[in-house]
Structures are given as structure tokens and as C-alpha cells.
Amino acid sequence: MSDTLITIIAILLAAVLMFIFPLLSVSERSDDISQLSVETATTKFVDNARSVGKITMQNYTDLVSTINATGNSYDIEMEIQVLDENIGKKSAWTEGTVIGENTYYSIYTSQIVDVLEDKGVYVMKEGDRFSTSVKNTNKTLSQAIRGVFYSISGSDVYTIAAQHAGIVTANGSY
């Protein structure tokens, strides 16, 4: 009786040790590699946009296809904080950008994508801020396996995420 029980436990342990653990580990590494790839792609996308002052449809689809090649689905969120040049300017200032007086208004993903689909280019100007964050929306294999043992509640659960942001350094043009 006790032998049988121990054998069953041993088989279960062996199954966990020989199949599930390696599978979990390998899938986690796969996520790490996806993470690496997503992070590189996001940084490249943002840095390129802010150094030339524009987001192009081609760069955007490059980003989408690069991150989708990892086999997961992603949610890309972009935000442009547009610098409002119309600050309350006073004649005693020697420069237009005075600390504390810069105001920004924001443009978000759907608005940007609309323009991209329409014109192919979204133009920004020097002084705007551009940020992009990418998160996976599907359950990756490692998340699924981990879910068997323990579950994390909430909808905003992701393992692959990258974000990059910065000030736009050039005025874009068509």
C-alpha cells in the first residue's frame, strides 16, 4: 500500500521534475528572449522617431512585425506630449522656454495611428515628448504553466513589457 503511494508520488514528482520544470524553464527563457527583442525594437522605434522628428508608417509596421515575430500578441501604446508654443510670453524673457511655463497636451495611440494610416507620417517638433510602451496581451506558455500552480489575478498581467520615451530633438517634415 505505502509502496504504491510512494511510487505514485515519485512518478508525479518525476513528471514535474522531468517535464513541467524544464518546460517552464525553457518557456521562461523564451519569454526572456522575446523581452530582449521587444525592448530592442521599442527603443529603436522611439529613438528613431525622436531623432528625425517623425513617426512613419514603415517604422511602425517594422515595430509591429518585429515584436509579433516572437509569437505573442502585443498591445502598443504610444503617447506624444505636444509642446504648446503659446505660453504666456513676457517681453522680459530672453528665451521662449521658461522652466515651469511649458505646457503640453497629449495625443494618444488611436489618434496617431489614424494619421499614420491616412498620411503615412506623423510629424512631431523639437521639444515634444514621445513615449511608447509595449505589453503582451496573450498568455505566454510560461504564464500558462505557472497558472497551473498558482494564479495571479487581474487583467493587467504581462511578462513581456518594454517602454521607452524621450524628448524629440528635431523638427520633422514630410
Added chain:
Amino acid sequence: MRLQGLGVLFALIVLPIILVLTYYIQLQVDTINLQNQYDSKLLKSTYDAMSAFEINTANEQLSSVSDSLRTIIEASTNVFFSTMATNFGISNASKSYVEPYVPAILYTLYDGYYINSPTKVPIVLTDSEGNAVSVGDKGVTKEGDHYKYVSNDKYLSYDDLEEQNKLDYGQLLYYLGNDTSDSKYTADITKAKFETKNVLKTYMPYSARYINETNKIDVTIIYTLDNYITVEGTINEIYYTKSGYLLPYQDTSNIELFDSNNNKLDLDSSNYNQNDVQEYIEQGNQFTVTLPDSNNKITIISDAGEEKKALEEQLIENPTDNDIQYKLDKMSAVVYYTKAKIFSDWVYENLTDIRESDLVEISGIKYQSINGEEDTTHNFNSDMHIFNTSENSENRIGEFAKDSSFYNHKLNVIKNSIQYNLNLAMSTYNANVSSIASDYAMPVISDEEWDKILTNVSIVSFMQGYSCGLKTYNNYKIVSSINNEISVDKDYIYYVKKGDFNNQSTEYHKIDCEKLLNNCTGINDEYIAFTSKEVKYDKIYDDTNSKYNYDHQNIACYDCINDGNYTSSDIFVDNDGDNIDTKKKKQSLRTAYYIGVAKCRNNLYKMNAVENSQGYEIVTDELNEKSIKFSTVKALEITYQGLIDNEESSTALFSCDIYDGSTKLNTESVLFVNNSANINTVIINLDSDVTGEDVFSKLVFQRIKSEDVHVDITGKIQDRIIRC
């Protein structure tokens, strides 16, 4: 083997592999993160450097010396290293720690570029206040074959020095090269101790030399980021120095000029040069330029009736008077197009034979120094005519098309020059900073990035050698500027209706903003233009009263300026659907565009401009040996120096005899000119009535030697004297 044994064996094999893999991938992720951080630090530093450059140019009265931007660039590199050091978490006092990791910083300016890179320089001895110490200063003593610097009040006199050291007197003292005690100094630079320091190298213009032997052309052309060029050199044995804006038409006859009596001027036979015509217009005389346009001609009339200076003074008194501003704008625009036409006609008359293959090294030998194997360098071996631009203008007047031979050639010249010198700077860096550098090669800059560098004032910073996780960091960043005083980008000139200028409740727009077109009421609308820098930085022109040059009150359009993703209207082309009103509105905007661009370019500070001598031609500097025919000479400018003669003699200083064959017709004498060691200039106007095949002039020097005199001028002009 039992199942448990297999399990243990499997775990023993797989676990270490997984652990190593985890660790390795984590390292890779860290490396990428670190690299991103460094990238952003480098970009931030470069951006700060550019901001410093912009602010400094905005408040600087620049001189015409091409090196006058040096202090501004040095301040900018200083800011670069300070920001870099702060970003790396060390105080900017220890920024020398990051300096060795920056092999080069490139500043591409309007007509040339600077490179800041580490170079070996001798270490100069300085006193406690940081002043350089020379031989003969207080406390310097001679000891054996070297000098010592001790704190006493004694001076080393010239006579105390041995014969072989007499030449050292007054020379700077350097640390002695092989001495470690730091107490021995030398005046001989070859024995000095060197250190590696980031140094701003000499200003290099975007220039190229062309020799075409069949057409007797040997000229150096300095290009700029736009179509302004400077030409220096000999064409058919006549030496020319000219600069101006080149219009992209071989045949500029479609640009017409009219004087105050509305007489059309033919510049070939009428006798204006660039300076004369500018003076004439800026005196307030009426002058008209008509430009070709798709439907009608565009006419710009300068009819201020007052001198430019008087207008400017009135504007200072009454800054809200937009009519004065508009008069000044039109005056500048007319000056721009007239001068550009005179200059372009001259270029197309004299330089059209130059081919790309005529390009030579500055030393005159055939071009080869950067003929590398790489595709990135251009070989300049085609037979393309550089100034053959008949088919190549854009629909905007004055702009070269991007596929024109002139534009492409210009870009290749600038690009090759920059690449060559950057490579050189980096090789020096490799040789000198070997402790840090693994072999550093210049990264290949993509075409898109070159386009950015070569259309705007830019800073390109390179950084390498910093340890970055699994690899060594090696990258560069480019930041371009449009808000500076030394260049104008036609796309960043903003327009506002004349009546609304500086009205706080109206908007300013880009020229192709649909709102601007919609708000236009017709052909008679007038617009005032200003550049983006005038909004971003105010320029102080009067310190005492804190008055500002650009105090623009208008607000930025939320479509075209703040956002940039606006509906643009092509004002340069009339569409089929356009009704007559729209066509008139477009023409009104085109006029605004041509006035705006011309005014901004004309008012631009130019470093390589040939000040006060545009259009001057040196015929010879040996006038006493060579006679010059009167058909080509109308005035002589004599420059002399070093005349020490205190008596006011009745003997002529020199005279200019005019001969017809062997008969002396006339003598023009210069009796007394200021006596001093300074450079003096006198102008002898030759009698324009005396002309003929055998008429020539001969200079006779009486009280000064002919070798002390440099004769500088004549003009190839029939009946008008050139003053230069």
C-alpha cells in the same frame, strides 16, 4: 537504471544548462538596457550642447571673421561634457573622466565645420592664477639645460641667457618631457611633455578647388548649406573674389529689374555691381524686381523713400509700426534677388565649363586622397557640369532641385570633406588614446542621417570605449538645429498678415497652412515673415533698455506650428479646380513667400562673405610693369603699408600716367596721404572719356617703393567706377 536515477541524471544535466542560459540571457538584457541608457545619455548631452549653441548665437554680435563662432562652439562642447559627466553620475568637475571616451564631436555650420577631438598638446607651465609663464617672467631661472620656476621676485634678463638660449626669451615654458618630478621646464617644444586633450580644431570651410586648364580656370569654391557660394581664384588670368546667392537658372533673364524711373535694367551693359546696387536700394530709391511665376509675374517693389538706417531707427522708436517693418522686408528682398541675379549671371558666364572631374586637392594635385574602396565616398570622376542647371530648378524660385547636378555635387563635396577629416581625427584618437580604445573605426552614417546633417546646422557626437555589459559601447548621435542665427530653413519661416503682426489675438502660420490660405482675402494681402528662432529666442539688441529684436506677440497656429500634422495646400501650383479667387490668394501667398525667404536669407549673418568687395577683380599687382587697357580699367585702388615719412612733401607720393601709345595724355597724382605704419588705401579714378585700343595707364611711384604697394583693383565695367 531505475526511474528515480534517470530523473536525477536528467536534472543534473539540464539544471546547469538552464542556469547558465538564464544568466547569459539576463546579461544580454542588461547589456541592451545599459546600451539604451548610454544612448539616451549621449543624446541628452548632444541636445544640451545644441541648446547652448542656439542660445549663445542668439545673443552674440557675430563678426565677419570666420573663426568668430569658436568661443560659442567651445562653450557648447563644455556643456556637452558637463551634461555627460552629470548623466554618468559624476560631478561635472570631473568631466575629464568622460573626455577620453569621446573621439570626436562634429559641428556642421552654415559654411564650414568644426571637429572637436582629443589631440596631443604640450603641457604649458602656469602660475598660481592660471596664466602661462614665459622665459623672462618673474621667478624663472636657468639651470643647466632646463629652466626652473621658483617663487621669488627675480627676473631673468635677456643678457643672462647663453647665446644658444637667447631665442628662448619670451617663449612659453613647457613641462620637460622625460622628467617626472614636474620641476623642470623647457622652452623647446620638441622636448616638451605632451598630454591628450580635447581640442577644437581649425574651422574647415565646405570648399573645393577646381582646375580646368583648357578654359584657364583655377578657382576655389566655398559652398554653404543653401545656395550661397563664394568663389575665389583666377579665370582667364583675372583674379576674382565674389560671393552671392546662386539662382538655379542658367538663363536668369526672366528675373527683371527696373530702376526708379521704371526703366528696365539690362545688367550686362548697365553697370551695377552687387555693392552698388545694394547701396542704391538701401538709400530708399525705388527699385523693382519681377520674378517669373506660373500665371503672372510676381513683382516686388522697394519704394521706401527713406534710407534703411532711418527706417530701422524709426522701428526702434515705434516697434508696432508694421508698415516700416514691411518696407524693410521688401527692401531686403529686392536686394537679395538683385544681388543674386548679378552674381548668378557672372557664375553662369564664367564657370559653366567646370566639370566634376576638374576637382583637385587644395594643393593642386589630382583628387585622390579619399578615393577609398568604400561606397560611402564619392570619386568625382564624372564629366558632369556642376553649374549646368538649366533643367534643374524647383517650382519654388531660388531653390535647387534635389536631383540637380549642383545640389548633388555640393553634398558630395561637403560629405567627403567631413568624412575625410573625421576619419583623420579618429585615427589620431586611436594613436593617442590607446589605453582606452580598442581599434575605433568611424561608423557608417546612413544617407538619411547625412541628409539631416547637410541641410541644417548639426552636432554629431561620437562615443566609444565605455564598458557596456558584454560589449564595449560604440555609437553616435545627431542633433540638428533650426533655431539659430547662422542659417535659415525655408520651411521654418512663419507668416502673419501685415496688419496682424504682433497682435496677441492672431495666429502665425507656415506658408502652406490651409488656414492661412482660407484667411487670405485676395491679391492685395501683405504678409510679414519671421523665422522660428525669433519665436524661440529673443535677441537683445540694447542692453541698457532691455530691448529685444524679436518680441513677437502672435500665437502659434495649433495646426501647423504646434501639431505639424496639418492639411497643407500647395500654393506653388494652381489646381484645375481652383477658382479665380483661390488663384489670386495663392499668388498673394507666393509673393509673401518670396519676400519672406529672400529677406531672411539676405539678413543672415555670413561668415565667408567677401565683405565690401563683392564684385571686385584684381587684375594685377605689378602695375608699374604691366599696362592695363582702359577698356577694362576705370579705377585703381592702391593699398600701401609701412610708409614712414614725416615731411609733407610737394613731390607726389605716386602718380598714374595715362598714355595713348607713347603719348602721355594725362597724369593723376596723389600728393599726400596719411603717414603711418597702418594700411592706407587711395582710389584713383581714371578719366572715363579717355578710351581706346592703345590707351593704358602706368603707375609711377615717387616717394614709395613699388614693392611696398599692392594694387588691388580694376573693374570690367564700361562707364561706372567700382568702389570696393
